[in-house]
Amino acid sequence: MLWSPDHDNSFSKAVSEASQHEVDSWGVIVNSFMEIEGPHVPTFESFFVNGAKSWCVGPLMLCDPPAEPIQPENTMCTKWLAEQAMQESVIYVAFGTQADLSDAQLDEVAFGLEMSGLSVARVGPEGIVGREAISEGVRELMRGEEGKNARERVKELSRVARKSVQEGGSSYENLSRLLDQLELQGSSLTSGSVLH
Incomplete structure (x- = not known):
């Protein structure tokens, strides 16, 4: 069943408006990386009406790791x-x-x-x-060959994720392009253009 907004309900109206603004926007930030999301980005971008771009800039939690490793609590x-x-x-x-x-x-x-x-x-x-x-x-999962293969794939994806946020990585480059685009949009706003 598709959700139909109740325009008499303020929460429902806010969700509906936010959804419409998202569809009309020129981009969305995605907390993932191209090496895993790449095949899906065109489909995701097809939901937007203005040729919006998906900016895969994550995983953000890896961008600025703590200076010292976090020690688990002694629980x-x-x-x-x-x-x-x-x-x-x-x-x-x-x-x-x-x-x-x-x-x-x-x-x-x-x-x-x-x-x-x-x-x-x-x-x-x-x-x-x-x-x-x-x-x-x-x-x-824990003892079989499929589980062993899954753990190996996770280790490889972890390595690729860390590389993606480093200088030259896909997320690092996408973030740089996003910042450039924001700077251009800011310049356009000051010269009278409209940003959606």
Whole structure:
């Protein structure tokens, strides 16, 4: 079902106006990098009416890392993690803040994770399948060949993400182009042109 704004409701009206301004804008900043988003950028840009550009300038959290490494707090959770026998032997399950699971669904997740025989750091809600499928999927992810390949891909994407925000990287270059464009737009505004 498509969302239809209720123009008598101020929140609904604000969301509708913000959405329209986004569609009419000349660009949107994306907290990701071209090496992962590149194939999808043209499709994303096709939603805009003014030939707007997607400026992939992230991951922003990597742009200015702290001078000193952040040390984890000495909590019960970090102690438990340190005590685990094997490196990369703990799975973290998170479902975000928007998930709404029934007790039966949570039970299926909990039982499936328990059946896997692996350590579990946290469980919280999302689209759920049966406990056997969860157990099998967790075992494959943590101990199987597909899981090993997935971890290798994550390591490679992490390396590429870090490179993208360094001088000469795709995000670094996109941010430079964005700043140049903003400077041009600022000059246009002072000479009487209109920016959407």
